[in-house]
Amino acid sequence: MDDEYAKLIRRMNPPRVVIDNDSCKDATIIQVDSVNKHGILLHVVQVLTDLDLVITKAYISSDGGWFMNVFNVIDRSGNKFRDKGVINHIQQTLESDDVSTPSLRGTVGLMSSKEHTSIELTGTERPGLLSEVCAVLTDLHCNVVNAEIWTHNARAAAVVHVTDDSTGCAIEDPKRLATIKARLCSVLKGNNDMRSPKMTLSPPGVTHRERRLHQIMFADRDYVKVDRVQGRAEEKSSRPQVTAVDCSEKDYTVISMRSKDRPKLLFDIICTLTDMQYVVFHGVVHARQMEAYQEYYIRHVDGLPISSEAERERVVQCLEAAIERRASECLELELCAEDRIGLLSDITRIFRENSLSIKRATISSKDGKARDTFYVTDVTGNSVDDMTIDSVRREIGQSLLQVIPNSGSPAKAEEAKTNSCIFGSFFRGKSSQNFKMIKSCSGCPYPLKTM
Numbered sequence: 001m002d003d004e005y006a007k008l009i010r011r012m013n014p015p016r017v018v019i020d021n022d023s024c025k026d027a028t029i030i031q032v033d034s035v036n037k038h039g040i041l042l043h044v045v046q047v048l049t050d051l052d053l054v055i056t057k058a059y060i061s062s063d064g065g066w067f068m069n070v071f072n073v074i075d076r077s078g079n080k081f082r083d084k085g086v087i088n089h090i091q092q093t094l095e096s097d098d099v100s101t102p103s104l105r106g107t108v109g110l111m112s113s114k115e116h117t118s119i120e121l122t123g124t125e126r127p128g129l130l131s132e133v134c135a136v137l138t139d140l141h142c143n144v145v146n147a148e149i150w151t152h153n154a155r156a157a158a159v160v161h162v163t164d165d166s167t168g169c170a171i172e173d174p175k176r177l178a179t180i181k182a183r184l185c186s187v188l189k190g191n192n193d194m195r196s197p198k199m200t201l202s203p204p205g206v207t208h209r210e211r212r213l214h215q216i217m218f219a220d221r222d223y224v225k226v227d228r229v230q231g232r233a234e235e236k237s238s239r240p241q242v243t244a245v246d247c248s249e250k251d252y253t254v255i256s257m258r259s260k261d262r263p264k265l266l267f268d269i270i271c272t273l274t275d276m277q278y279v280v281f282h283g284v285v286h287a288r289q290m291e292a293y294q295e296y297y298i299r300h301v302d303g304l305p306i307s308s309e310a311e312r313e314r315v316v317q318c319l320e321a322a323i324e325r326r327a328s329e330c331l332e333l334e335l336c337a338e339d340r341i342g343l344l345s346d347i348t349r350i351f352r353e354n355s356l357s358i359k360r361a362t363i364s365s366k367d368g369k370a371r372d373t374f375y376v377t378d379v380t381g382n383s384v385d386d387m388t389i390d391s392v393r394r395e396i397g398q399s400l401l402q403v404i405p406n407s408g409s410p411a412k413a414e415e416a417k418t419n420s421c422i423f424g425s426f427f428r429g430k431s432s433q434n435f436k437m438i439k440s441c442s443g444c445p446y447p448l449k450t451m
Helices: 002-012 040-050 084-094 129-139 174-188 209-219 265-275 309-326 343-353 386-396 431-442
Strands: 016-020 028-035 054-061 066-074 117-124 142-152 155-164 198-201 241-247 252-260 278-288 291-300 331-338 356-366 369-378 401-403
Touching: 016 084, 028 040, 028 084, 040 054, 040 066, 040 084, 040 265, 117 129, 117 174, 117 209, 129 142, 129 155, 129 174, 129 343, 129 356, 142 209, 142 309, 155 209, 209 265, 209 309, 241 309, 252 265, 252 309, 265 278, 265 291, 265 309, 331 386, 343 356, 343 369, 343 386, 386 401
Parallel strands: none
Antiparallel strands: 016 028, 028 066, 054 066, 054 278, 117 155, 117 198, 142 155, 142 356, 241 252, 252 291, 278 291, 331 369, 331 401, 356 369
């Protein structure tokens, strides 16, 4: 009955999306008003992120039964977006009755199970691991259609779509799948690893691939810190700063984060909070000078704030991991070539033979073309020297493998002059006064509604 009542309320108050290119000189403003529902914030952020849009500011409020969000959004070139097709897609998707409707990019299980077999892998990170996995798949007559690989805290995870190289269809024979699993688990097993490697078939249905990778690495406890005997020591200044403090006046936990800005940062944070069963009631996101500031007032889905020091520490660790999984000081290499059976195995073998370590990769093929992106370091985790890159490019083909220019190391942002919360005294005084205070301080062109 509760579910039917929620549907009735949603029909009486359908979602409303306003996209404004006039109110702000340097960003498109997207305002989303809707009946509140757990997961709706992630849904909105996911839709925008999958369109390669960058959220530079966000103002979140979902107290009570209503969800209100205002986003400042630009494209990857730093401009407003005016494409009518993109605008219509955003409005149609966000105003849909199905909050779980995924966008069409970066998904697992989007194609029929008859078209590919989706495999999930977890294990210990080490140089050459992806090369070994690709070699096994090639030896077992599996063609990699597309894949996403992440590494973090000495752990590796991947979601891989494969087909039979002779038929081009999904692999369904149980005996053959068992053989693939045994071989891959053997490759994934690391020395002195207390956690067993895993190879599983993806669950049925449509699952966002990057969200699934967050879930896999969270389940693998990659947020637990490890001591590296060798490798590049990370500067403390480059690490994200995450705090969790009590807001006793209104029974919230206040999460504050400061880190280098990068694409999809907001998605990674909201994805993690949602999957950990926390609800964001209020929030502010602001990116400037290559640095991002985020602050959220949260409670667990049971309505309670964080209640113990152990829980607080776990939330901080998990949010740090969410920021770090995709953050990278690696060299970005892009391969564009005619697709063929064994191409990925050959490319990753060349990387391994030249002492390159793949920290993250996105593999895709379409219409006979392979377009793969690799983020690499040397085997110690340091930057790759120019001579090595020249050697790799000569072996693969100068025109096939391109070095993507780095946007540059972010200039060190000006130190914050205060450690106080972005919201300050948000919950002190009457709510209408506080909403006016946010509007005037943040520059948000839309007045936020009071409950």
